[in-house]
Amino acid sequence: MNFEVWPEAIELGEMFADAGYELALVGGPVRDLLLQRPSHDLDFCTSARPEEFEPILKRWGHDGFWDMGRKFGTLGALRRRPDGTEVKVEVTTYRSDVYDPESRKPEVSYGDSLEGDLSRRDFTVNAMALRVPQLEFVDPFGGANDLQRKVLRTPVDPRQSFDDDPLRMMRAVRFVAQLGFSIEPETAEAICDMGSRLEIVSAERVRDELTKLLLSDRPRAGIEAFVDSGLADIVFPEIPALQLEIDEHHRHKDVFEHTMIVIDRAVALETGPDGPVPGPDLVLRLAALMHDIGKPKTRRFEPGGKVTFRHHDAVGAKLTRRRLKALRFDHHVVDDVSGLVDLHLRFHGYVDEPWTDSAVRRYVKDAGPLYERLNRLTRADVTTRNRRKALVFSTAMDEMEQRVRELKEQEDLKAIRPDLDGNEIIAELGIEPGPEVGAAYRHMLDYRLDHGPVEHDVAVAELHRWYDERNADQ
Incomplete structure (x- = not known):
């Protein structure tokens, strides 16, 4: 194979070789080279121990050095090119991450070969390497073939792999979202059987994987894999709970399917970098995912077969706050997402009877900095197939937004204060x-x-x- 590799990677490989050590580009950057996707950060592994390669890395990375991962055998460095772009690298000693059955954190043990290091990685598509400076491609587990087939498979027996690091199961559903891959049947079966192993993984690490999934190009596919695998039952049970059994008269929609559509629509309503809601927007996507999680607790079958979900917005906001806190999301994210869930039905009254200027002001004030996101969530939530109803709703929202623009020309709605302090x-x-x-x-x-x-x-x-x-x- 012919590779166009970063000159900085070749130079670093030459420096390691001169000192008698092996160095190889590994994981995501190699995968992205084959996919012809850009990689901003470069990951390497080496035969050298951190104390041995630290002086080499400091000489190469004259614009920055960090060692927060030293206890895991990882050091990092930064170099700026003449055009101002940055090249960040992290170098890790050949290693194995293994969980003690009672531990929430992996233990690190050093390995002695590149092939051994690759065997301990999460999936074959990430278990490929490129030795530098010689540019020798190393693919002992058929990762390039799996990459072509768009399949996620573990290098070793999946049960051993997930037992060593249960977080790899979350990575699998994340890669479904990021790469558009499917999970190989034996690997998928192991995930279904071993989901409870995730309970030993810290909430922060699970949160980070979920965040990457939601910020991907295909969050819906990732969430569906998350639920189908059973992992959501362990770490986010409010989402599979949306799969409510439909009553025989179909008096309400499939809430889970509706939620998936809302996620797709919310993503489509994000704006470019200069717009009011630049995508990908974590708060909007989390709100789309969680806006109806109050429905299972509030569902009631009324006389005549009618199904209601009264106050599911308020109940959902409380559930949202509780779950996001448990996953250790930043308190600003918790406040914003639960606020959107609480407000997501507010606009519906406008459709029946246009508001007074007073009501419009209150809507804007209550939404505060969430105003643009709230309007997009509200639009995304209208998934009716009745074209007339959809048009009526869209027209009403357009009208309300125009009234807000007109009021903003007359007064600062974001800073409404009494006329007397x-x-x-x-x-x-x-x-x-x-x-x-x-x-x-x-x-x-x-x-x-x-x-x-x-x-x-x-x-x-x-x-x-x-x-x-x-x-x-x-």
Whole structure:
């Protein structure tokens, strides 16, 4: 095979060879070379121990060096090209990652050959190597053939592989999403049988795999593989729970299938880098995945065969917060995704009866920085096959968004505040700071949302009117 390899990789290989050590490009970069896909970071493995290759790597990477992975046998370095682009490399000693049955973290033991290192990797398509500087292609497990067939298969017996590192099962469904591959039957069977082994893996590592899956080009395919494999039952049970049994009269949609369609539609509604929701957007995709997870708990069969899911938005928001916290997502992600789930039905009332300007202001204020994502989630959630209903909904959303644009030209909806602040309220009413000031502030905020910005004397008159009426009632 002929390879066009980064000159920096060749140079690093020559430096290792001069010192008497083997060096090979491994894993994803080799796979991407064969797929003719760009790789931004280069992974290598070597016969040298970290303390032996550290000075070589520091000489090569004169623009940066890091050793956070030292305990795993990994060191990294950075070099900047004259055009400003960066080449990042990580070099790891030949190794084996093995889990103790009771441990949540892998133990590291060093190996002594490239072929042995490759045998311990997750899948054959990642168990190929390119020795540098000689450019010798090494493929002991048929990875190139599996790459051509778009099949995921483990280099060794899948049960041994997943026992050594259970996270590889999550990687399998992630690669379904990222690469569009299928999982080889024996490997898929092992995943179904061994899913409970994932329980020893830390939530953070599972979260990272799930994040990569969702940010891929094919998140729906990955989620379907995640559920079909049984892995979701272990780490994200709210998703397979959406596979509700359809009642005999088909009074409600297949909620799981609906969710998959919503994910596809949400991805399609993401924007380019200069748009309001640049894709891939983790918050929007998580919200699309989780927007209906409150339905299984709220499903009710009413008289006459009607099926309802009352308050599934509020229930779903609580479930979303709980699950994302358990998976150790950043608190901003937790807040934003649960907020979108809570708000995802808010717009539907507009379709029946267009809102007042006051209601539009409240919608924008409640959505806050999530406004653009909320509108895209709301649009994606309309999966009806009734063209008339779909058109009515889309037209109503277009109209509401236009009204928001017009209101924004008149006032700053993102920074809506009462026309009087707390200090002005205290001065006008002659009261001390306390709960009464808070009540007055909330009333003036409601007044601002209802009436828009008003002159100062109008706001003062309204404050006194409210205060006098409040005191008269007490």
